[in-house]
Amino acid sequence: AQSVTQLDSQVPVFEEAPVELRCNYSSSVSVYLFWYVQYPNQGLQLLLKYLSGSTLVKGINGFEAEFNKSQTSFHLRKPSVHISDTAEYFCAVGLLDGSEKLVFGKGTKLTVNP
Amino acid sequence: DAGITQSPRHKVTETGTPVTLRCHQTENHRYMYWYRQDPGHGLRLIHYSYGVKDTDKGEVSDGYSVSRSKTEDFLLTLESATSSQTSVYFCAISGRDRGNYGYTFGSGTRLTVV
Numbered sequence: 759a760q761s762v763t764q765l766d767s768q769v770p771v772f773e774e775a776p777v778e779l780r781c782n783y784s785s786s787v788s789v790y791l792f793w794y795v796q797y798p799n800q801g802l803q804l805l806l807k808y809l810s811g812s813t814l815v816k817g818i819n820g821f822e823a824e825f826n827k828s829q830t831s832f833h834l835r836k837p838s839v840h841i842s843d844t845a846e847y848f849c850a851v852g853l854l855d856g857s858e859k860l861v862f863g864k865g866t867k868l869t870v871n872p
Numbered sequence: 873d874a875g876i877t878q879s880p881r882h883k884v885t886e887t888g889t890p891v892t893l894r895c896h897q898t899e900n901h902r903y904m905y906w907y908r909q910d911p912g913h914g915l916r917l918i919h920y921s922y923g924v925k926d927t928d929k930g931e932v933s934d935g936y937s938v939s940r941s942k943t944e945d946f947l948l949t950l951e952s953a954t955s956s957q958t959s960v961y962f963c964a965i966s967g968r969d970r971g972n973y974g975y976t977f978g979s980g981t982r983l984t985v986v
Contacts, residue, residue, distance in 0.1 A: 792974055802975075803977070857920065860905075860917075
């Protein structure tokens with residue numbers, strides 16, 4: 759069975775500092791990988807996705823993620839965060855079994871302090 | 873997102889009563905999903921649908937049923953609500969049938985069972 763582990767439940771950082779949110783997955787088959795962001799009292803919004811090709815994926819709001827197949831990781835990074843990046847971030851694995859189901863991690867709450 | 877709406881946005885109900893949540897899409901996608909979000913658990917799949925009258929169970933389906941009689945509507949029913957079903961419920965659609973991998977989420981329904 760597929761699973762997703764987000765290694766940090768909470769990450770506090772100061773404004774303009776770099777940040778990395780870590781995500782590891784396990785799967786016996788090929789997968790797609792996603793990062794979603796959830797602002798308070800809102801639904802989830804797609805940040806970026808890896809389907810195939812270049813392992814470095816760029817998304818919205820200056821975020822990027824790198825797929826590492828040997829380490830089964832898909833860490834999210836941003837070189838300089840803003841107060842407005844305060845949100846919860848979810849890593850997800852897409853199953854290539856015809857169901858198009860996504861398995862989500864438990865989330866990482868990013869808090870950007872002034 | 874304009875292409876998917878959930879109703880109601882908030883609901884308080886009593887233990888033992890049936891409750892139906894509605895998800896409506898205007899994108900004509902085949903795949904639709906119901907997730908619940910709870911602190912510390914991330915998002916967990918309840919049921920999903922891959923077409924009209926074609927549904928299947930997710931990892932936390934006990935106590936829930938679904939119906940999809942039209943492409944645009946996916947209904948989630950709590951047959952006899954319990955306090956453990958107090959949660960935020962999200963509906964999602966997948967653009968996979970048009971080569972657009974990943975989900976678009978509704979804004980969620982906050983359900984409180986008292």
